[in-house]
Amino acid sequence: MASILIIDDDTVLCSMLFEQLTAAGHSAVGAHTLTDGRRCAADRSFDVILLDVQLPDGNGLEHIATFKRTRTEPEVIIITGQGEADGAERAVRSGAWSYIAKPHVIRELDLHLARALQYRRERQKVTKIPVALKRSRIIGSSAAIGRCLDQVAAAAATDVSVLISGDSGTGKELFAKAIHENSRRSRENFIIVDCAALPETLIESTLFGHVKGAFTNADRDHDGLVKHAHRGTLFLDEVGELPPATQKTFLRLLQEHEYRPVGSNHHQFSDFRLVAATNRKLDELVATGAFREDLLFRLKALTIELPPLKERKEDLRELVSYFMHDLCQRYSLETKGISADFLDTLAAHDWPGNIRELSQVMEQVFTNPMLGPTCFSIHLPESFRVMQVRAGFQQDQPVGTISMSCLPPWRSFKDQYEIDYLQRLCAASAGNISAACRLSGLSRSRLYQMISKHGLSFS
Numbered sequence: 001m002a003s004i005l006i007i008d009d010d011t012v013l014c015s016m017l018f019e020q021l022t023a024a025g026h027s028a029v030g031a032h033t034l035t036d037g038r039r040c041a042a043d044r045s046f047d048v049i050l051l052d053v054q055l056p057d058g059n060g061l062e063h064i065a066t067f068k069r070t071r072t073e074p075e076v077i078i079i080t081g082q083g084e085a086d087g088a089e090r091a092v093r094s095g096a097w098s099y100i101a102k103p104h105v106i107r108e109l110d111l112h113l114a115r116a117l118q119y120r121r122e123r124q125k126v127t128k129i130p131v132a133l134k135r136s137r138i139i140g141s142s143a144a145i146g147r148c149l150d151q152v153a154a155a156a157a158t159d160v161s162v163l164i165s166g167d168s169g170t171g172k173e174l175f176a177k178a179i180h181e182n183s184r185r186s187r188e189n190f191i192i193v194d195c196a197a198l199p200e201t202l203i204e205s206t207l208f209g210h211v212k213g214a215f216t217n218a219d220r221d222h223d224g225l226v227k228h229a230h231r232g233t234l235f236l237d238e239v240g241e242l243p244p245a246t247q248k249t250f251l252r253l254l255q256e257h258e259y260r261p262v263g264s265n266h267h268q269f270s271d272f273r274l275v276a277a278t279n280r281k282l283d284e285l286v287a288t289g290a291f292r293e294d295l296l297f298r299l300k301a302l303t304i305e306l307p308p309l310k311e312r313k314e315d316l317r318e319l320v321s322y323f324m325h326d327l328c329q330r331y332s333l334e335t336k337g338i339s340a341d342f343l344d345t346l347a348a349h350d351w352p353g354n355i356r357e358l359s360q361v362m363e364q365v366f367t368n369p370m371l372g373p374t375c376f377s378i379h380l381p382e383s384f385r386v387m388q389v390r391a392g393f394q395q396d397q398p399v400g401t402i403s404m405s406c407l408p409p410w411r412s413f414k415d416q417y418e419i420d421y422l423q424r425l426c427a428a429s430a431g432n433i434s435a436a437c438r439l440s441g442l443s444r445s446r447l448y449q450m451i452s453k454h455g456l457s458f459s
């Protein structure tokens, strides 16, 4: 029988559900706030969580992903007083199993529960099949990374297009390579097309190649990237940066797998498998007309969403050990110890540049002349320790002292945060883009994209 957590501030309904579930032989626990619910979910293992939407300390829909990330990855069934289509869509998109309006919950719960439990039983059988996945240097054993690796395994077993999304530095290229290396195409080429850096005038010849004499300076035949990707994988990095005219070229290529080198009369065929990556919200770009919907459909037969590092800080220790080992080998040094305060300071940081930023920070630690046999917090850049001290002050504030009405909307806060960061980055790097990329851990194209998004000048 299953173990079920009920999170609902309606104490009467909570008791009725408790009775119904225990009478059916399940074990049930009730919580009346999100905070209590989260505590229960962290302390005990549940198969299913029944989650109300309007709770005294927040909206249940915003916490579905958090509950699903707990150890047993429970199924979440939303129970709500205000059944409406938008809420139901949001619940399903956030990973909820199903959505029941409260007036029907007593009658419908058994059916929803039976299906969710059957799915769980079958999923456990499937995930028990051992899959020898090559991790291709992907470090981390958090549940979030585990889920992404499962998706890599599923993608590698097929030939469908995969769209990998995630913030800059979360490892999109690494995951794309892992799909290739685990697929039947692994002995062939993995070809990277950096869509942000494709010059519009040279796109056709870069992708499709050209024949001798096709244009001035074409003094010999030249193969394009698509030909090199034949029988292998074509990886479109930063696909959201493709200008509209180029999107059309790609759409045609993806539909037909045929292309014509510049200056040639003959079509050629390339049997490539497509993987694309983006740090942009392509759905939003489609809505504004900046990205073709038909191309998006072609790209995302399967999608993998990589979590930012701040959402999987439990991987920090493993990542730090990995980068440290790598650096010690590179500098021919004995392996160093890692003090708890070093990890605590790293954990207090938000990691906007994600794992790329972490690897750069570890490089900086190794250039610190004061570094001895153990990495201490003192070896980290000063800004990290300042942030940790400040975070300590915020944690010391009694819960509830921050008035919710003072909080700006998330998007404007994030925009302001990015602008502030970019201005400080510009000052710290004296307006030098290469230095700014090194300091921030952002890729050049991502940095340019952020600068232009906020209309800033970087000098």
Ligand SMILES: Nc1ncnc2c1ncn2[C@@H]1O[C@H](COP(=O)(O)OP(=O)(O)OP(=O)(O)O)[C@@H](O)[C@H]1O
Residues within 6 Å of the ligand: 137, 138, 139, 140, 166, 167, 168, 169, 170, 171, 172, 173, 174, 175, 277, 279, 355, 356, 359, 442, 443, 446
């Ligand atoms: N899980 C991981 N384990 C180890 N190293 C990682 C991991 N994820 C990313 N990295 C490292 O972080 C750096 C950035 O990774 P990658 O280039 O794959 O990110 P990205 O998401 O494609 O970034 P961008 O959008 O800026 O191109 C690389 O050096 C990569 O090896």
